[in-house]
Every structure is written in C-alpha cells, then in structure tokens.
Amino acid sequence: MRGWAAGGLLRLGLLLLYGVCSALSLEIKVDPEVQAFVDEQVTLKCSFRSFSPITQKLTVDWTYQPLTGGRMETIFHYQSVAYPAVVGTFRDRISWVGNVAKGDASIAIQNLTMNDNGTFTCAVKNPPDVHHNIPQTKLTVTHRGFSFQLTSAVLLSILVFLPSAIVVILLLVRMGRKFGVLKHRKKSGYKKSSIEVSDEPEHTEQGTCLGRMGTWCLQCVDTDEEEPY
Structure with missing residues (x-):
C-alpha cells in the first residue's frame, strides 16, 4: 500500500510540475x-x-x-x-x-x-x-x-528607344522593297512616261553617283507603282 501511495504521489507531482512548466x-x-x-x-x-x-x-x-x-x-x-x-x-x-x-x-x-x-x-x-x-x-x-535593377531612367530609355527602333526598321524595310522594285523595272526594260521625264531636273547627271542617288530618292517617295510597258 505504501509503495502504491508513493508512486501515485510521484506521478501527481510530475503532472503538477509539467502543468506549471507549460503554463510558464x-x-x-x-x-x-x-x-x-x-x-x-x-x-x-x-x-x-x-x-x-x-x-x-x-x-x-x-x-x-x-x-x-x-x-x-x-x-x-x-x-x-x-x-x-x-x-x-x-x-x-x-x-x-x-x-x-x-x-x-x-x-x-x-x-x-x-x-x-x-x-x-x-x-x-x-x-x-x-x-x-x-x-x-x-x-x-x-x-x-x-x-x-531596372531603374526608372532605364525603363524610360527603353520606352523611348524601342518605338524609335521599330520605326527605323519599318522604314528600312519599305525602302528595301522599293529598291527591289526599281531594280526589277530596270531589268525588264521599264520606260518612263513623258511626265516623269519632264519632272526630272535638267542638270541631273545620270552617269554620276550623285545623280543616281537623286533619282533613286525621287523614285522612293513615289508611292504609285506603274506596270512596265
């Protein structure tokens, strides 16, 4: 009986100690x-x-x-x-x-x-x-x-540069296409109309590099593509 009572008191003490430690x-x-x-x-x-x-x-x-x-x-x-x-x-x-x-x-x-x-x-x-x-x-x-690390300055630069780059690329593509059309016309024996001939400057020299560049620029801005005769 004494052993049982001592064991019960020990278990009760441990439970109380655990409860106090948990509370604190x-x-x-x-x-x-x-x-x-x-x-x-x-x-x-x-x-x-x-x-x-x-x-x-x-x-x-x-x-x-x-x-x-x-x-x-x-x-x-x-x-x-x-x-x-x-x-x-x-x-x-x-x-x-x-x-x-x-x-x-x-x-x-x-x-x-x-x-x-x-x-x-x-x-x-x-x-x-x-x-x-x-x-x-x-x-x-x-x-x-x-x-x-994209700062506001970098973002602003990108927003400004990107549209400009797209515009430049589109212009280059457009000019490249027109240049290809002109080469095709030249090879196929394209002849200019009397109006086109009269509109050309009198002092333009077709044989020189400057003359060819001027003629090419004038033809690039002409958006009407005529069929060869």
Missing part, C-alpha cells in the same frame, strides 16, 4: 529562411505569445552565428528600450521594429553584406514565463540580378 512558457515563431540582397534592408520577424502580462521585465535577445561556424554573438538586446550592438559586424546597422505589446520582437538590418549570411535566434523572456523553444532564422544574402 512562451511560444515563439520566426521565419525559418529569409533571402535578402546586398546593400538593402531585411526584416527578421519574431512573434511570441506569453501567458503572463507584459511587464518591464520582458527581455528580447537576438544572437547571430556565421554560416562558417564559430561562437554565437549577441547583436541586439531589448528591455523597455532597444540596445543595438555598438561593436562587431552589425554595429549601427540594426533597428528595432517590434512591438512587445502586440507580441512582436522583430528587428531590421540595414546595408546588408555577404558576410551577414548566417543563423539568427530570437529569445524572449517575460518572467515568470522564461521557458520556450529556440527558433532559428537562416539568412541568405546575395547580389541582386540584372533583371531586378
């Missing part, structure tokens, strides 16, 4: 993976839920560990006010964007570099709620590709 714990959530770009800003989100009222004793600590390994470094601390890192890799580059009253413990990092790649952890304590999971965020920083 926090739930923390972060993004498992975040991608960002060099020289830009990224927000590392961290949300929490505490079963105790939020007080001035609540603390938030962000730590960082490089992808290559090494010791973990505390880069941000919050307790009523923000205390960003004043030394190290993230000096003067971290800002507080959270709101503990809404369960938000997020931070932002400016002017990202390739050396910022690594693992970040968000730890929140709100006594008596001090036990919680340790979620991690893996940050990957890369160079932004050319397709994402």
Whole structure:
C-alpha cells in the first residue's frame, strides 16, 4: 500500500510540475529562411505569445552565428528600450521594429553584406514565463540580378528607344522593297512616261553617283507603282 501511495504521489507531482512548466512558457515563431540582397534592408520577424502580462521585465535577445561556424554573438538586446550592438559586424546597422505589446520582437538590418549570411535566434523572456523553444532564422544574402535593377531612367530609355527602333526598321524595310522594285523595272526594260521625264531636273547627271542617288530618292517617295510597258 505504501509503495502504491508513493508512486501515485510521484506521478501527481510530475503532472503538477509539467502543468506549471507549460503554463510558464512562451511560444515563439520566426521565419525559418529569409533571402535578402546586398546593400538593402531585411526584416527578421519574431512573434511570441506569453501567458503572463507584459511587464518591464520582458527581455528580447537576438544572437547571430556565421554560416562558417564559430561562437554565437549577441547583436541586439531589448528591455523597455532597444540596445543595438555598438561593436562587431552589425554595429549601427540594426533597428528595432517590434512591438512587445502586440507580441512582436522583430528587428531590421540595414546595408546588408555577404558576410551577414548566417543563423539568427530570437529569445524572449517575460518572467515568470522564461521557458520556450529556440527558433532559428537562416539568412541568405546575395547580389541582386540584372533583371531586378531596372531603374526608372532605364525603363524610360527603353520606352523611348524601342518605338524609335521599330520605326527605323519599318522604314528600312519599305525602302528595301522599293529598291527591289526599281531594280526589277530596270531589268525588264521599264520606260518612263513623258511626265516623269519632264519632272526630272535638267542638270541631273545620270552617269554620276550623285545623280543616281537623286533619282533613286525621287523614285522612293513615289508611292504609285506603274506596270512596265
């Protein structure tokens, strides 16, 4: 009987201890993976839920560990006010964007570099709620590709250049077709009418390069295509 009673008391004590630990714990959530770009800003989100009222004793600590390994470094601390890192890799580059009253413990990092790649952890304590999971965020920083670097000036240049290029191409095609028609007329023995002959300048020399160019330009602007005799 004594053994049964002792075992029952032990189980009851364990259940009570488990209930107390569950009641005095926090739930923390972060993004498992975040991608960002060099020289830009990224927000590392961290949300929490505490079963105790939020007080001035609540603390938030962000730590960082490089992808290559090494010791973990505390880069941000919050307790009523923000205390960003004043030394190290993230000096003067971290800002507080959270709101503990809404369960938000997020931070932002400016002017990202390739050396910022690594693992970040968000730890929140709100006594008596001090036990919680340790979620991690893996940050990957890369160079932004050319397709994402279209500034307003580049877009404006494209919008101006593209229509102009299309017009030039259409004109070249039109002139090429007319030039082909003229060559065909010349080979087939095309003869000009008396009106066309009278309209030609008297001083145009057909035998010279300048004369041939003038004749070709006059015939290009003539949109009426006559059939050869």
